[in-house]
Amino acid sequence: MYIERKAYREKQLELLDFIKRYTLLILIFCFVFGSLSGVGIWYSATVASPRGISALIHNYVWGWATEWVFFLIEVATIYVYYYTFGKVDEKTHLRIGYLYALAAWISMIIITGILAFMLTPGKWLETGRFFDGFFNSTYWPQLFARTFLMFGIAAVYALVVATTLQNKAVQYKITRLAGLWGILGFLIGGLMTYWYLKKLPEPAQDFLFGGTLPYLKTLLYVSGISWVLALLYFLLCGALFPRANTLAGSLLLMLILFFGIFAGEGLREGLRRPYIVNFFMYSHQVVAADLPAKGIQAETELLSEAGYLSRLGYLPPELRKITPENQVEIGRILVIHQCANCHALSAKGLRSLPKLLSGMGMTDPEDLAGFLEGLDGYPYMPPFVGTEEERLAAGAYLSTLVENK
Numbered sequence: 116m117y118i119e120r121k122a123y124r125e126k127q128l129e130l131l132d133f134i135k136r137y138t139l140l141i142l143i144f145c146f147v148f149g150s151l152s153g154v155g156i157w158y159s160a161t162v163a164s165p166r167g168i169s170a171l172i173h174n175y176v177w178g179w180a181t182e183w184v185f186f187l188i189e190v191a192t193i194y195v196y197y198y199t200f201g202k203v204d205e206k207t208h209l210r211i212g213y214l215y216a217l218a219a220w221i222s223m224i225i226i227t228g229i230l231a232f233m234l235t236p237g238k239w240l241e242t243g244r245f246f247d248g249f250f251n252s253t254y255w256p257q258l259f260a261r262t263f264l265m266f267g268i269a270a271v272y273a274l275v276v277a278t279t280l281q282n283k284a285v286q287y288k289i290t291r292l293a294g295l296w297g298i299l300g301f302l303i304g305g306l307m308t309y310w311y312l313k314k315l316p317e318p319a320q321d322f323l324f325g326g327t328l329p330y331l332k333t334l335l336y337v338s339g340i341s342w343v344l345a346l347l348y349f350l351l352c353g354a355l356f357p358r359a360n361t362l363a364g365s366l367l368l369m370l371i372l373f374f375g376i377f378a379g380e381g382l383r384e385g386l387r388r389p390y391i392v393n394f395f396m397y398s399h400q401v402v403a404a405d406l407p408a409k410g411i412q413a414e415t416e417l418l419s420e421a422g423y424l425s426r427l428g429y430l431p432p433e434l435r436k437i438t439p440e441n442q443v444e445i446g447r448i449l450v451i452h453q454c455a456n457c458h459a460l461s462a463k464g465l466r467s468l469p470k471l472l473s474g475m476g477m478t479d480p481e482d483l484a485g486f487l488e489g490l491d492g493y494p495y496m497p498p499f500v501g502t503e504e505e506r507l508a509a510g511a512y513l514s515t516l517v518e519n520k
Contacts, residue, residue, distance in 0.1 A: 116212045118292070123205050129285050131200070137276045138197045144272075146193055163456060166400035167391035174239075174248065175229050182225040188218040220262070227258045234387050235316060240394060243408030253314045260307035266300025267345060271372060274353060274365040287357040294353015301346050316393065318494060319386040328495055334382040341375025344368070388457075389497040397497035399453040415500055423449060423501035437508050446512030449505055453497070460516065469516045478517045484510030 122130035192215035228249040239248030273293035280286040352359040484506040487499040
């Protein structure tokens with residue numbers, strides 16, 4: 116909107132060619148490929164963690180419904196904005212653009228509240244109220260960090276599009292402006308990210324800075340390095356020497372920044388361990404704490420007495436009772452339910468269970484069952500929930516992973 120207003124105000128209509136190309140890139144990249152990946156994310160999340168998604172939807176159903184309304188406005192207005200170039204008057208076209216930008220930001224405002232709630236549910240753990248969980252301790256720093264960092268991401272798109280312009284004077288002007296916007300967005304976004312890190316709950320601080328989970332610090336370094344490289348590129352190839360910006364360089368910067376984004380999102384997800392919703396629901400989807408305001412009771416003790424199998428209504432009759440013949444198969448089912456959200460069962464997957472077990476040097480089923488019983492001593496892993504017989508079955512299956520590694 117800034118460039119379009121500048122074009123109209125200063126009678127520099129040659130800038131409109133850039134705006135149209137820029138809008139087409141946003142439309143295709145964010146609203147074609149982005150929408151397809153969004154469907155995939157919803158499907159994957161629902162398959163991997165149905166109770167977790169259910170808990171979020173039940174608590175924030177109206178929040179998500181509101182976000183979907185603004186998302187539909189966002190999708191509609193970006194298409195209208197692109198296809199009405201030169202077909203409506205200047206003021207109307209600008210208003211369409213402002214409506215798109217506002218809808219996109221409100222969508223972020225709502226989604227950020229739900230994402231922040233998962234790490235810092237705050238007073239919601241006592242009251243169960245919508246806004247007590249929504250406006251939590253990490254909400255504002257995360258919202259401002261995402262907002263200003265997106266200015267920087269938008270500037271990267273502008274650097275890419277600028278290289279396709281034939282008019283060199285316009286190309287350099289856009290490149291310099293994009294560099295300045297990128298520097299401003301990343302500097303303020305970096306400060307907001309630092310604020311966010313300072314607001315992390317104590318267990319998350321220990322995971323990240325205390326060395327409990329070293330991979331989180333690696334993710335922090337990756338995102339930090341991508342931030343520094345982006346600032347340098349914005350400064351050198353944008354604001355100071357716009358002629359140095361090339362298509363290959365700006366595309367490489369975009370790739371680096373996406374690595375940084377993936378690292379940052381992985382960091383945000385990892386800081387919640389061992390929970391889906393911090394202090395309320397474990398990553399294996401067992402409710403960890405009472406929530407009297409919503410009539411919800413903790414399930415750990417209940418399922419340890421009644422057995423985890425008691426909640427698996429889909430099991431056929433022959434797998435409802437553990438026998439020597441089905442012990443390993445039932446153990447496999449238990450491990451899938453309680454371990455596979457974080458660990459791969461293959462030797463080559465992410466946080467591979469065979470590799471983990473091999474590193475511990477355990478092969479005996481009873482020793483492995485004893486390890487499961489002692490998971491309370493690992494602050495980043497949820498406790499194994501089930502009877503002693505179920506633990507032995509899980510241990511029996513885990514021993515086969517070591518043998519077949």
